Amino acid sequence: MTELRLRAITKRFGETIALHPVFLEVERGEFVTVLGPSGCGKSTLLRILMGITEPTAGEIHLASRRIDALPPEKRDIAMVFQSYALFPHMSVRKNLAFGLKMRKVTKDEQLRRITHALEICNLNAYVDRMPRQLSGGQQQRVALARAIVMQPSLLLFDEPLSNLDAKLRDSLRHDLIALHRKIGSTSLYVTHDQTEAMAMSDRIVVMNAGRIVEIGTPVELYRNPSHVFTASFLGQTNLLTVAADGPTAELPWGGAAVLDAPAKGTATVSLRPENITMSVAADGPGVVTSVSFMGAQAHYSIRIASSDIHVSRSGSDRLIETGSRVNITPIGPMRVLKGGSNDLA
16 A cells, blocks of 8 residues: 655755656555665655655645645654754653653553663663763664654654764664564665665665656666666666667677667666676786775776776685786676766766
């Protein structure tokens, strides 16, 4: 069942269009990530949903009612902020109770909700502490618990993990998804971090320049992107301009490769680094210009036919030294894409 429906949500600031008409549907219980670079419109969309910013045009429907004309407190939406936004003079318990008191929730119901949120967010040991006595990860869990106690129809996340170190970010990613499954909330998560989007989402909404470029599951968008921007932004890829002739194309360094869809003339294709085989050859057309050993994987940069091609191999394989001449060959069909280099700006 559709929980959130956006119909032609648009935002203009004078002559500048921050959001072109946005159409989006989110199913009840779904975890959807809005992914894009800074300035793509994702934060503007979040502020419009919250009621902080008024749309120029369009409609927002949540749980079968239209809410775009309602004030923030009437929208049945809770936000988990990047900066935690906890009250510094209140304990964990009082931070959780504040919104419930403002809504005049009965004391018994307050206790039930707070007890539940403390339990699922693993905060029982910190209930009487002040925010300054908590780590960044603990503060973020309090911010999440404070949103949970409101039992909203929609949970919004504004890059909530960006202020944390890499190891803690990875840990809390798993915690967030586990909590999402436990409470069954409908969640919209905004980030520029492709790793977060890939690891957490049921679906990803890719945005650029105020537009939705593409929507799909992480697997769909990574393996079978339709657009140049999606292929380049979601993970690493090699974008190649090839001469296509039906089901095959001529590679820039010579030889033919199979396409995933027939094309004629010049085409842009995506070739992921892990979908390339590489072998040392004294007369190979490519030269290894850099090697980065990352443990599980080794990443290579290959100079070939005036192009720099990125190749990934298992970190357990024997490393190929910088300066080695190599042959490289695509594995499987290359993905034919819409759009061009101008769409990457």
